[in-house]
Amino acid sequence: MLLDAASLYFRAFYGVPESITAPDGTPVNAVRGFTDMVSRLVTEHRPTRLVACLDLDWRPAFRVEALPSYKAHRVPGEPDVAPAGVPEEVPDTLAPQVPVLLEVLAAAGIATAGAEGYEADDVIGTLAATEREDPVLAVSGDRDLMQIVADTGDGAPVPVRLLYVGRGLAKAEMLGPMEVAEKYGVPRARAGAAYAEMAMLRGDPSDGLPGVPGIGAKTAATLVGRFGSWDELRGAVTDRHDTRLTAPVRTKLAAAAPYLAVVEPVVRVAVDADVRLDRPDTLPSEPADPAALDALAERWGIGGSVERLRAALARP
Numbered sequence: 001m002l003l004d005a006a007s008l009y010f011r012a013f014y015g016v017p018e019s020i021t022a023p024d025g026t027p028v029n030a031v032r033g034f035t036d037m038v039s040r041l042v043t044e045h046r047p048t049r050l051v052a053c054l055d056l057d058w059r060p061a062f063r064v065e066a067l068p069s070y071k072a073h074r075v076p077g078e079p080d081v082a083p084a085g086v087p088e089e090v091p092d093t094l095a096p097q098v099p100v101l102l103e104v105l106a107a108a109g110i111a112t113a114g115a116e117g118y119e120a121d122d123v124i125g126t127l128a129a130t131e132r133e134d135p136v137l138a139v140s141g142d143r144d145l146m147q148i149v150a151d152t153g154d155g156a157p158v159p160v161r162l163l164y165v166g167r168g169l170a171k172a173e174m175l176g177p178m179e180v181a182e183k184y185g186v187p188r189a190r191a192g193a194a195y196a197e198m199a200m201l202r203g204d205p206s207d208g209l210p211g212v213p214g215i216g217a218k219t220a221a222t223l224v225g226r227f228g229s230w231d232e233l234r235g236a237v238t239d240r241h242d243t244r245l246t247a248p249v250r251t252k253l254a255a256a257a258p259y260l261a262v263v264e265p266v267v268r269v270a271v272d273a274d275v276r277l278d279r280p281d282t283l284p285s286e287p288a289d290p291a292a293l294d295a296l297a298e299r300w301g302i303g304g305s306v307e308r309l310r311a312a313l314a315r316p
Helices: 005-015 029-045 061-066 097-108 120-130 143-148 177-184 188-202 217-226 230-237 247-255 257-262 290-300 303-314
Strands: 002-004 051-053 111-114 136-140 160-164 173-175
Touching: 002 005, 002 120, 005 029, 005 097, 005 120, 005 136, 029 097, 029 303, 051 120, 097 111, 097 290, 097 303, 111 120, 120 136, 120 143, 136 143, 143 160, 143 188, 173 177, 177 188, 188 217, 188 230, 217 230, 230 247, 230 257, 247 257, 290 303
Parallel strands: 002 051, 002 136, 051 111, 136 160
Antiparallel strands: 160 173
């Protein structure tokens, strides 16, 4: 199980009232909500290995260099137009909670991982792509991770699924290639890659991706279904004998040629990031440092959440 940690703790912060505080009055709503999410995920899915993946760079230089508009609207001080009211600028009452929840994970013995210069999506993408033993379940509210879904029958070494929590954990959707294909109208045999290509064409205002003007989600899905790869689709733009593109669509794509030439590394998650784990990823059956976990529970008034986490780890 690979957790998109920031995605989950932002949702915990906005989903649990700030009236939930430590004994000294400090808000701990994100700490409690995040810890409870981890406990529930462990209880319901029983992973044998678990990694909380971190954003060490939420706006990587290589993506900004390729496309300067990438998340530009989320730069601190700029208006927030991100979906679900989740800005990249960490709210004042959330920022102090992040180190606390990381301390909880460490005391529990749950691994964290990050890669310098990369987002959590890239950490997840790399760990999923390099896994050779166990099925992978990523947990995130980020639609971009739909591109990592895979089946062994399509050549992947292990099956990869996304538990999409964009509408909350209670309404989580389990997505594999079949579900992504049905949901977005992309070809099932390469649903993950095709989803990314559809997103490139359609655009995504929440990430500052302009897309191709005049190409919506339905047309984008139809287009990627006609081609076997992104390079093949781009090649057809300049090949007027390729009847898979109508003249109006070819004109739109040709006008967006500079964007199409640079957008691929912006949208596709990295599968070769230099990921570093802070400890082995085997999920322990008991806390790595029980005394530290007890101290955190008392200091921050999160005893109930810590006990639920202990119980989740101890379940056979």
